[in-house]
Amino acid sequence: MMSSLHLLLKAVALLPIALGSPYLQAHRKDGPGLHTLTAYVPGDKVYDGLKVEYGGYLNLFQEKTGQYCPTQVQPNCPNGTELVFSGTFYPSSMVPGGQEFYVSGDGSTHITVQHSHAFPPGSYPYYYGWTWTSFTNRPAPSAACPTDDPLYNCDIPTGYFTFKAPDGPEGYEGGLKACRNVYDESVTSVYAVTPGFNLTGCVKMKGLATHAYSGVNPPVWAY
Numbered sequence: 001m002m003s004s005l006h007l008l009l010k011a012v013a014l015l016p017i018a019l020g021s022p023y024l025q026a027h028r029k030d031g032p033g034l035h036t037l038t039a040y041v042p043g044d045k046v047y048d049g050l051k052v053e054y055g056g057y058l059n060l061f062q063e064k065t066g067q068y069c070p071t072q073v074q075p076n077c078p079n080g081t082e083l084v085f086s087g088t089f090y091p092s093s094m095v096p097g098g099q100e101f102y103v104s105g106d107g108s109t110h111i112t113v114q115h116s117h118a119f120p121p122g123s124y125p126y127y128y129g130w131t132w133t134s135f136t137n138r139p140a141p142s143a144a145c146p147t148d149d150p151l152y153n154c155d156i157p158t159g160y161f162t163f164k165a166p167d168g169p170e171g172y173e174g175g176l177k178a179c180r181n182v183y184d185e186s187v188t189s190v191y192a193v194t195p196g197f198n199l200t201g202c203v204k205m206k207g208l209a210t211h212a213y214s215g216v217n218p219p220v221w222a223y
């Protein structure tokens with residue numbers, strides 16, 4: 001049975017683009033400025049500090065973000081290599097109108113393709129579920145973080161995001177996990193623990209850490 005809150009969320013999600021809405025823009029700007037993400041898993045020598053890059057999902061163990069450059073724009077696409085967001089999960093890309101980020105009902109993490117602002121049924125658009133906590137006393141990076149490994153960003157983060165869906169049942173806690181991708185076992189992806197999430201054998205993360213970004217921006221034409 002759908003709660004009225006859930007119906008309201010769906011109604012909001014169906015608003016055409018809604019980019020002009022001051023309500024949504026206010027939410028967009030909440031959180032950190034331009035930033036990249038890493039896995040925040042304090043004490044874990046393998047996962048803590050792994051960069052989050054895009055490849056159809058937010059992925060770990062991936063050196064550079066996947067990107068799309070239309071033939072008519074080549075060779076003039078930006079040459080960035082990182083997945084960059086601003087505020088609360090607003091993807092930084094050049095495509096007119098921008099792109100949207102959302103969590104699927106099963107917890108997988110996605111950015112809409114160029115020119116699409118459609119959130120799939122049952123998904124959580126970027127403005128639901130995420131909380132950013134700024135570090136006032138920034139934790140020292142893990143001593144184990146391999147600074148010369150391009151899969152990692154060992155800089156001290158500015159804060160971190162956590163996820164908790166607004167429509168979970170009693171006792172539901174939310175969270176974030178690193179799991180083998182359902183569609184490609186060689187890929188490790190970031191999953192949000194939604195009420196519908198059911199993967200096993202995952203690594204629990206404390207959050208997604210944020211790092212101020214000052215490289216070429218937007219870094220890509222589209223993700």
Ligand SMILES: *[C@@H]1O[C@H](CO)[C@@H](O)[C@H](O)[C@H]1NC(C)=O
Binds near residue numbers: 080
């Ligand atoms: C991107 O291009 C700019 C200007 O041509 C150059 O300064 C910069 O080093 C390039 N960055 C990368 C990551 O290749």
Ligand SMILES: *[C@@H]1O[C@H](CO)[C@@H](O)[C@H](O)[C@H]1NC(C)=O
Binds near residue numbers: 105106196198
């Ligand atoms: C997990 O959820 C997916 C849909 O998100 C479903 O297809 C699958 O059967 C579920 N698996 C288990 C073990 O419940």
